[in-house]
Amino acid sequence: MARKREFDENEALMKAMQLFWIQGYEKTSMDDLVNHMGVHRKSIYDTFGNKHALFLKVLAYYKQSVSEEILTQLEHKESAFDKISALFDYSMQSNEKQGKGCLVVNTAVELALHDEAIAQIVRTNFDETENVIYQLLQFGQTIGEFSTQLDLDITTKFIHNALIGIRVQLKTAGDFEKLKQVVEMTLRVLQK
C-alpha cells in the first residue's frame, strides 16, 4: 500500500552519531547530517522528528551500542581487576585514532546546563556506568580479589570520576602513555 523506505534507520542513526560525536550538537548542521547520513532532508524529519529529537535518538543508540561493545569486552576478561581495567582500555583504544572522547561526556559538557531533558539522559547514562562499576567491585569482593574494607559507593564514584577525566583528556592529550599511567595509579586503590 505504501512505498518502502530505502535507508536503514539504524545505519542512519549510526552515521548521525558519528557526526554529533566528532562535531558536537551545535556545530552539526542539518546540512551536515543530510550529507553524511545519505538520507534526504525531508526523510530525516519524517523519520526522526527534528534535530533535537534526532539527537535524543542518537544518544539512545549510542548508549545501546557502546554498552553492548563494552560488556562484550568485559566478558573476555577473567579477574574483576581486568574487567574494570578494560573499561578504561575501551575508551582509550576506540579513541586512539580520533580522540573523540565519549559522546555522553561531550554532551554533558555542551548541553547539560541549558537542556534539562538531555541533562536527565546524561545522568541516567552516568548512573548506569556506575552500576557496572559497582557490580564489578562487588564481584571482586565476592571472589576475594578486592578487600571487603572497600567502600563500594565511594569507590565506584571515584573510579567513574577518573574515567570521565580520561575521556576528556583523550581530546587534548598527545601522550597516551601518561594517561595509561594515570589509570594504573587510579586502580591502585583496588590492591589489597
Next chain:
Amino acid sequence: MARKREFDENEALMKAMQLFWIQGYEKTSMDDLVNHMGVHRKSIYDTFGNKHALFLKVLAYYKQSVSEEILTQLEHKESAFDKISALFDYSMQSNEKQGKGCLVVNTAVELALHDEAIAQIVRTNFDETENVIYQLLQFGQTIGEFSTQLDLDITTKFIHNALIGIRVQLKTAGDFEKLKQVVEMTLRVLQK
C-alpha cells in the same frame, strides 16, 4: 585627537567570558554578546577582531583571572594538603550556584578536536594547572608532609585527571556531597 572609548575592555571581556562559559562557543551568538556585553557590535569587531579572536582573548582573560583567584585562596592555607584540597574546593564553591564547570575543560571538549589553535591553548592551561599541582606536591614532600616515595609526575597527572572529572560532573551532579567524597578519596593517595 580622537574620541574616548566608552566601555572598559576588561569588563567587556569579563561579560563575554560569562556568556561563553555558560553557553559554550557555538551556542553563543554575536547578538548574545552585543546584548550581554553592552558594547556595540562594531565596537566589538574593532576592539577584539571577530568572534574567534574574541574567544581567544576571553580564554586569556579567564586564565589570568582564575589563576589569580586560585593562588590567592592557596595562600590562605598552611599545609600542602590543604592547598591541594583548596584547588578542588575552588572549583566546587564557585560553581555551586550555576554548575558552569571550568571554561578550559568545556572548551577542550567542545573545540579541541577541530580547532588546533584552541587545542594548543587548552594544553597550555592544563600544563600550568599541572605545574601548580606538581609544585604543591613537591612542597609537601620538602616539609615532610608527603612521602618521598610519591612519584610526582604521575601523582600530578592523577590529581589533575580527577580535577577534570569533577569539573565535568559539576554540570550534571545533583549531589555535591558525593563529589566531595570523591575528592576526599582521591587525595587519600597523599596520606603517608
Next chain:
DNA sequence: TTGATTAAAGAATGAACGTTCTTTAAAAAT
C-alpha cells in the same frame, strides 16, 4: 490495473548567523 499511501527529491521558507558599511558624535591637537 487502478488507487491509496508514503517515501524520495528538490526547491523554498523565514529566521538567525557572523560580518561590514555608512552615518553621526565626541575628543583633542592645531
Next chain:
DNA sequence: ATTTTTAAAGAACGTTCATTCTTTAATCAA
C-alpha cells in the same frame, strides 16, 4: 574654532541555519 581621528549607532550585507512545501516515484491492497 577648525580639523583630524576614532568611537558609537544603526542599518545592511550575504550566508547558513532549521524547517516545510510541492512534486515525483514506488509499493501493495483492492
